[in-house]
Amino acid sequence: xxxxxxxxxxxxxxxxxxxxxxxxxxxxxxxxxxxxxxxxxxxxxxxxxxxxxxxxxxxxxxxxxxxxxxxxxxxxxxxxxxxxxxxxxxxxxxxxxxxxxxxxxxxxxxxxxxxxxxxxxxxxxxxxxxxxxxxxxxxxxxxxxxxxxxxxxxxxxxxxxxxxxxxxxxxxxxxxxxxxxxxxxxxxxxxxxxxxxxxxxxxxxxxxxxxxxxxxxxxxxxxxxxxxxxxxxxxxxxxxxxxxxxxxxxxxxxxxxxxxxxxxxxxxxxxxxxxxxxxxxxxxxxxxxxxxxxxxxxxxxxxxxxxxxxxxxxxxxxxxxxxxxxxxxxxxxxxxxxxxxxxxxxxxxxxxxxxxxxxxxxxxxxxxxxxxxxxxxxxxxxxxxxxxxxxxxxxxxxxxxxxxxxxxxxxxxxxxxxxxxxxxxxxxxxxxxxxxxxxxxxxxxxxxxxxxxxxxxxxxxxxxxxxxxxxxxxxxxxxxxxxxxxxxxxxxxxxx
Amino acid sequence: xxxxxxxxxxxxxxxxxxxxxxxxxxxxxxxxxxxxxxxxxxxxxxxxxxxxxxxxxxxxxxxxxxxxxxxxxxxxxxxxxxxxxxxxxxxxxxxxxxxxxxxxxxxxxxxxxxxxxxxxxxxxxxxxxxxxxxxxxxxxxxxxxxxxxxxxxxxxxxxxxxxxxxxxxxxxxxxxxxxxxxxxxxxxxxxxxxxxxxxxxxxxxxxxxxxxxxxxxxxxxxxxxxxxxxxxxxxxxxxxxxxxxxxxxxxxxxxxxxxxxxxxxxxxxxxxxxxxxxxxxxxxxxxxxxxxxxxxxxxxxxxxxxxxxxxxxxxxxxxxxxxxxxxxxxxxxxxxxxxxxxxxxxxxxxxxxxxxxxxxxxxxxxxxxxxxxxxxxxxxxxxxxxxxxxxxxxxxxxxxxxxxxxxxxxxxxxxxxxxxxxxxxxxxxxxxxxxxxxxxxxxxxxxxxxxxxxxxxxxxxxxxxxxxxxxxxxxxxxxxxxxxxxxxxxxxxxxx
Numbered sequence: 001x002x003x004x005x006x007x008x009x010x011x012x013x014x015x016x017x018x019x020x021x022x023x024x025x026x027x028x029x030x031x032x033x034x035x036x037x038x039x040x041x042x043x044x045x046x047x048x049x050x051x052x053x054x055x056x057x058x059x060x061x062x063x064x065x066x067x068x069x070x071x072x073x074x075x076x077x078x079x080x081x082x083x084x085x086x087x088x089x090x091x092x093x094x095x096x097x098x099x100x101x102x103x104x105x106x107x108x109x110x111x112x113x114x115x116x117x118x119x120x121x122x123x124x125x126x127x128x129x130x131x132x133x134x135x136x137x138x139x140x141x142x143x144x145x146x147x148x149x150x151x152x153x154x155x156x157x158x159x160x161x162x163x164x165x166x167x168x169x170x171x172x173x174x175x176x177x178x179x180x181x182x183x184x185x186x187x188x189x190x191x192x193x194x195x196x197x198x199x200x201x202x203x204x205x206x207x208x209x210x211x212x213x214x215x216x217x218x219x220x221x222x223x224x225x226x227x228x229x230x231x232x233x234x235x236x237x238x239x240x241x242x243x244x245x246x247x248x249x250x251x252x253x254x255x256x257x258x259x260x261x262x263x264x265x266x267x268x269x270x271x272x273x274x275x276x277x278x279x280x281x282x283x284x285x286x287x288x289x290x291x292x293x294x295x296x297x298x299x300x301x302x303x304x305x306x307x308x309x310x311x312x313x314x315x316x317x318x319x320x321x322x323x324x325x326x327x328x329x330x331x332x333x334x335x336x337x338x339x340x341x342x343x344x345x346x347x348x349x350x351x352x353x354x355x356x357x358x359x360x361x362x363x364x365x366x367x368x369x370x371x372x373x374x375x376x377x378x379x380x381x382x383x384x385x386x387x388x389x390x391x392x393x394x395x396x397x398x399x400x401x402x403x404x405x406x407x408x409x410x411x412x413x414x415x416x417x418x419x420x421x422x423x424x425x426x427x428x429x430x431x432x433x434x435x436x437x438x439x440x441x442x443x444x445x446x447x448x449x450x451x452x453x454x455x456x457x458x459x460x461x462x463x464x465x466x467x468x469x470x471x472x473x474x475x476x477x478x479x480x481x482x483x484x485x486x487x488x489x490x491x492x493x494x495x496x
Numbered sequence: 497x498x499x500x501x502x503x504x505x506x507x508x509x510x511x512x513x514x515x516x517x518x519x520x521x522x523x524x525x526x527x528x529x530x531x532x533x534x535x536x537x538x539x540x541x542x543x544x545x546x547x548x549x550x551x552x553x554x555x556x557x558x559x560x561x562x563x564x565x566x567x568x569x570x571x572x573x574x575x576x577x578x579x580x581x582x583x584x585x586x587x588x589x590x591x592x593x594x595x596x597x598x599x600x601x602x603x604x605x606x607x608x609x610x611x612x613x614x615x616x617x618x619x620x621x622x623x624x625x626x627x628x629x630x631x632x633x634x635x636x637x638x639x640x641x642x643x644x645x646x647x648x649x650x651x652x653x654x655x656x657x658x659x660x661x662x663x664x665x666x667x668x669x670x671x672x673x674x675x676x677x678x679x680x681x682x683x684x685x686x687x688x689x690x691x692x693x694x695x696x697x698x699x700x701x702x703x704x705x706x707x708x709x710x711x712x713x714x715x716x717x718x719x720x721x722x723x724x725x726x727x728x729x730x731x732x733x734x735x736x737x738x739x740x741x742x743x744x745x746x747x748x749x750x751x752x753x754x755x756x757x758x759x760x761x762x763x764x765x766x767x768x769x770x771x772x773x774x775x776x777x778x779x780x781x782x783x784x785x786x787x788x789x790x791x792x793x794x795x796x797x798x799x800x801x802x803x804x805x806x807x808x809x810x811x812x813x814x815x816x817x818x819x820x821x822x823x824x825x826x827x828x829x830x831x832x833x834x835x836x837x838x839x840x841x842x843x844x845x846x847x848x849x850x851x852x853x854x855x856x857x858x859x860x861x862x863x864x865x866x867x868x869x870x871x872x873x874x875x876x877x878x879x880x881x882x883x884x885x886x887x888x889x890x891x892x893x894x895x896x897x898x899x900x901x902x903x904x905x906x907x908x909x910x911x912x913x914x915x916x917x918x919x920x921x922x923x924x925x926x927x928x929x930x931x932x933x934x935x936x937x938x939x940x941x942x943x944x945x946x947x948x949x950x951x952x953x954x955x956x957x958x959x960x961x962x963x964x965x966x967x968x969x970x971x972x973x974x975x976x977x978x979x980x981x982x983x984x985x986x987x988x989x990x991x992x
Contacts, residue, residue: 017543020536021517024524032528035719036738040516040774047513224534240533278536 003173004067005077011055011064011428012080016278018052023236027331031226032242041267055083057091064261069350076275079462090156093142100297102135106408122377122395125406128475130407133366140367154410158288158418160466162250163168163364167481169421176483178387180490184338184350187494195330198322202247208318209245210261212311216297217449218243218263225259233262233294235269238277242266252319253335257298260316260458264297265290267449269459286465287412289456291419299349299420300485301440303449305332310443333493340388342397349420350486351388356417358383359402363410394465414451420470424482428458430474500563501573505775507551507560508576510775512733514548519732527722527740552580552638553587570687571709572771573959579776581669582830586652591636598631602904609902618873618891620904626869628904629862636863642758646863651909654784654914656962659860662910665917665975666853672979674883680834681885682847683990689833691826698743704742704814705755708807712793714946715737721755729758729790731765731948734773749831753794760793761786763945767953782961783908785952787915788922794983795845795916796923796943797936801828806939832989836884838893845916846982847884852913854879855898859906895909920978922952931949 013026025045029038055061061084068081091099110127116124130316140152154161210225235241243262250253269282276282301307308315311431334370338348345357365371371379380399385391392398405413430436434447455472463471470476490496502504521541525534551557557580562575586596605624612620615793636648640830650657706721723738732735739758744750764780772778780786804811808824834844861867867875881887888894900908915925926932930943951968959967968970986992 013539014543017540020519020540021544024521028520028524032720034716034718034720034736036715040512040733040735043509044513081749219532220530222530224528224530235535240530240538271851278539333899356923408967421830444565445852 002071003109004064004071005073007060008064008068008077011058011061012084012280013278015052015055015078015280016282018048018055020237021201022048022052023177023234027226027234027236027244030228030230030232048297053091055232056087060392060434061088063296073467076279076281076462080279080281083461086159087280090143093144094139098135098138100133102139102408105131106406108407110403113403115402118398120394120396120400122399123374125327125400126373126376127434129376129405132405133410136408137367138408148368150364150411152176154365155415157412158286158415158465160464161288161414161418163368165477166360168268169477170360170417173353173417173421173479173483174357174387176487177350180486180496181338181340181351181354181388183496184490184494185340187496189494191333191337191493192330193334193339195326196253196334197251198320199249200252200320200323202249204245204318205249205252205255205321208252208315209255209400211314211318212256212260213263214241215311215443216260216263216267216445218266219270223266231258231262233265233269237274237282238269238274238282241269245253257302257335260302261294261298267297267452268293268457271449271453272460273458276462281461283461285456285459285461285468287415288418288422289465291416292422293452295327295349296423296426296452300423301445302442303336303349306441307443308332308335309441326348332455336489336493336495338490340390342384342390342392343401350490353417353420354387358387359413360417363405363413367410416478421477421479421482422465424485425469425473425475425478427485428481429455497633498567500560500567501569503556504560504580505558505576507554508580508776509774510776511551511776514544514551516733518544518548519730523722523730523732523738526724526728544920547803549587552583557584560582566639568694572775572777576775576777577689579957580912582655583776586639586955589640590635592635594631598628598635599625600633602902604946605902605904606899609896609899611890613701613896615892616892616896618895621642621708621896622869622872623991624701625872625901629900629906631702632904632906633863634858643862646860646907649863649966650910653905653908654782654911656960657784657914659864659909661973662856665973666856666913668848669913669917669975669979670853670883672712672983673846676982676992677836677847677850677884678836679992680986680990681836683992685990687829687833687989688826689830689835691822692749692830693747693817696748696816698745698954699753700767700814701743701745701748704748704752704811706751707760707810707814708756709739710905711807712756712759712763712941714762715766718921719762727754727758729761729765731762732777734765734768734770734777734778737765753798757794757800760790763948764789767945767949768956772956772958777957779950781955781957781959781964783911784914784918785961785964787912788918789948789952791845791915792919792922792948796919797941799832799845800936802933802937803939804828804831805937832984832985834990836886837884839897846986849913849916849978850883852909854883855909856913859909861902863906915974915976917973917978918961920981921965921969921971921974922948924977925951 022045025041025048029041033041065081065085065088068077069085073081096443105128110133111123112128123452136153137149143152143155145152148163151162154163154166206225215222222239223241223243226242228246231244231246233241233243243259243266245255245259245262265284267292272282284293288289289429308328308331312331316324327481335349338350340351341347343351347355355495358380361383362371365379366373366376377395377399381391384398404410427436430448430451434451436448439445439447456468459468466476518541521537521544525537529537542652553621561577561581561584564573565581569577572963593733601624605621605628608621608624612618633645636645639648639651644659647658647947649661650659693829698942702721709721710716718735719739721736722738722740724742727738727742728742729737739755739762740756741751741758761780766770768778780789804824804827808827812820832844836847840848843851854876857879858867858872862869862872873891873895877888880894923932926944926947930947935941935943952964953966964971
């Protein structure tokens with residue numbers, strides 16, 4: 001191995017080490033940390049984050065990238081160099097003072113967002129959001145985007161993704177979803193989820209959640225399950241990938257489907273090839289691919305009829321007496337209730353993508369078009385009414401519900417909907433090799449986990465998201481599989 | 497504020513931030529971390545520790561120390577500069593390659609210690625220990641010690657402490673303890689702790705432990721209680737000082753007295769003056785002073801008759817039925833049973849210091865005298881027999897029981913006994929201001945905590961340990977108070 005190669009590996013190890021400390025601090029802050037300790041902790045996060053950035057944009061990094069690009073190196077080093085170069089170029093192009101300004105502004109904006117929510121008054125957030133939109137445009141320009149600035153933002157969250165692709169797939173998806181929602185609203189079948197909303201002690205929910213994680217193949221020697229307020233999965237290192245969940249004692253769905261969802265994320269990072277550990281590739285390929293793994297498990301497996309055929313008995317073993325008389329069919333329908341909601345994070349799998357499409361259309365117009373920040377609330381409400389048939393009564397259940405824009409993240413939302421489309425497409429691909437319905441009905445997830453590991457998980461960031469999808473499924477992003485899946489499932493449940 | 501002062505403050509903030517991340521990782525490794533993640537985590541610890549050392553011995557540090565020593569600076573900066581200079585000089589004097597060699601050797605030695613324990617064969621550890629003894633001697637020489645090298649090691653763990661002081665106080669303490677143990681062995685009164693060794697569910701122990709911590713004034717908004725194998729308290733920052741404990745379901749004493757002990761450590765760090773936060777002074781004055789705070793609470797309060805007069809009811813509320821008929825006097829005697837034990841960490845408060853004196857005498861002879869490592873086991877066993885009247889049957893219950901020497905820590909043990917003497921001396925001082933017996937019997941610890949904060953806790957490392965003891969108690973280290981306390985207490989319990 002050349003000296004440059006060794007130096008580059010050491011540099012990645014250092015970045016990995018700082019990132020590992022940062023990840024542990026984040027996990028701790030959101031699970032265990034006592035509140036008074038948080039102020040000083042955030043200074044520690046800042047320092048460690050600065051160190052990561054320093055290394056990423058260091059002269060040594062630049063030099064090693066230059067040297068290694070023309071050397072004879074292994075595929076792992078080659079891809080690592082590409083990833084480091086991508087980050088280097090991105091950071092190099094943005095003046096440091098503007099990065100600092102952006103962080104400062106985002107922080108203030110988040111505070112304003114909190115206040116705006118309390119007072120249900122979007123105008124408190126608006127001036128910050130205007131500046132954040134302008135800075136985001138500028139950042140895209142620094143990356144060399146001139147015409148379609150929003151493409152620059154998309155590319156940051158999902159390398160290779162463009163408005164051209166999103167317009168195409170969303171234009172296919174949107175009318176189908178709108179039509180299905182309308183049909184369901186007019187259907188004769190009523191689905192009633194209230195039968196699920198009965199007291200279910202936290203400890204019993206936890207025991208069932210742990211049992212399901214275990215069946216999924218989650219490795220408890222390389223992770224753990226904790227309680228939190230806003231659930232997440234976090235890879236502290238690939239042998240320590242933690243899942244968190246929230247227990248609502250009057251609605252077990254929050255914890256159970258939340259745990260399966262986060263468990264899907266965690267399986268991804270637990271099964272990255274050890275050869276990639278301590279490189280910049282030991283992460284999921286992209287936000288969208290990551291989300292495909294969580295949704296694959298949560299919805300395509302976890303909300304399927306066959307899953308509950310194999311797990312209903314286990315569920316009842318953990319559930320209180322009041323659930324013992326619940327009928328299987330009623331239960332299955334209830335966990336798949338479609339009910340247009342004002343709030344994205346409470347949405348069912350059918351309407352969820354419509355929430356995302358609304359945000360996509362709005363943020364694209366903010367960046368590339370003529371939409372003004374001040375006009376956002378009305379534009380939001382109009383789209384909600386047009387697509388979901390409901391209109392928010394105030395901004396709290398409208399444009400103020402998500403923190404993303406207030407935090408400066410524009411171009412992030414689409415990855416959620418991508419996750420759905422990728423997941424459906426992957427499910428279709430896996431069915432060519434494995435009889436999914438049968439395996440899920442048997443509760444035998446080992447072959448499924450092995451397939452996902454072989455085709456997706458082990459590769460980490462070795463492949464770009466769209467390249468990975470093409471390889472795994474034999475075609476590019478195609479919304480038809482999601483359309484087919486949702487149409488079949490809900491036509492059946494609601495007898496459309 | 498001068499530029500140098502600002503730079504120095506920033507440097508300390510950086511050191512604090514790295515140390516904070518390291519502390520959180522240590523806490524996590526010993527409470528929550530899944531086992532497979534530990535390998536990579538230890539690389540992260542190494543990197544962060546290296547960064548701390550780099551800053552401590554950096555040219556910038558040297559320059560700032562030089563500049564600030566001759567400047568007009570605040571007392572906090574002045575003491576901080578002194579502490580940084582102490583660390584700088586210590587590190588500067590030891591060649592880097594020897595530090596690396598020492599770390600490598602200690603690590604191998606710990607592994608050998610494990611193996612030696614399994615095979616009950618000291619000779620497996622001996623060669624490593626010989627080298628560690630030699631390196632420790634060399635390190636003391638680097639610090640400028642020529643005659644009394646052991647003083648150099650002592651000074652590292654307890655600044656200002658010398659063999660002269662220890663010889664004097666241990667020579668006073670030792671005969672009294674030996675005599676008391678003999679008297680108790682021959683006493684007519686028998687104390688039976690087996691009445692405490694009854695099943696006591698973990699959750700109930702935890703609830704009682706939490707209640708006691710709360711009464712002590714431990715701030716749960718700036719800390720938490722977790723389960724571990726080898727309990728400890730750790731200050732991640734002064735507003736996040738965590739306590740851990742171990743639950744033995746057949747002996748509640750482990751958890752309850754362990755929690756009070758660690759709670760005493762934690763109160764110290766929670767109550768350091770905010771002006772010292774993020775400086776190198778935001779820690780306890782020394783190992784010995786720290787231990788005095790844990791022992792003060794564990795023994796001088798927690799094992800006192802008056803404490804249980806105010807807490808016996810609370811105890812019974814948490815204890816299972818089998819404890820309800822236990823008589824108060826029997827209970828009080830049982831928690832103060834004296835029973836010479838082979839194992840230091842299982843020792844009672846009377847015999848504990850004898851275990852320490854044995855180790856002190858042996859390690860002093862290893863460094864300053866003619867004792868050879870190969871002769872340690874016999875020397876150990878002889879002293880056990882002479883001081884405690886029992887002789888280990890193998891090295892596992894003899895010289896192999898503690899990890900300290902195998903980890904390269906020589907000069908550390910005395911701080912445990914110092915803690916006892918300091919605690920007794922502080923208890924005597926506090927009684928001049930507060931009617932301790934009355935306050936403890938009322939269960940009103942607020943004035944006690946306030947006194948300790950005012951006199952000790954808030955000062956952090958602003959004062960040297962012996963300087964602090966002198967200020968707080970009006971005299972230097974004096975073992976008479978411990979002697980008097982133990983004599984009175986055990987004369988009473990065993991009717992000597």
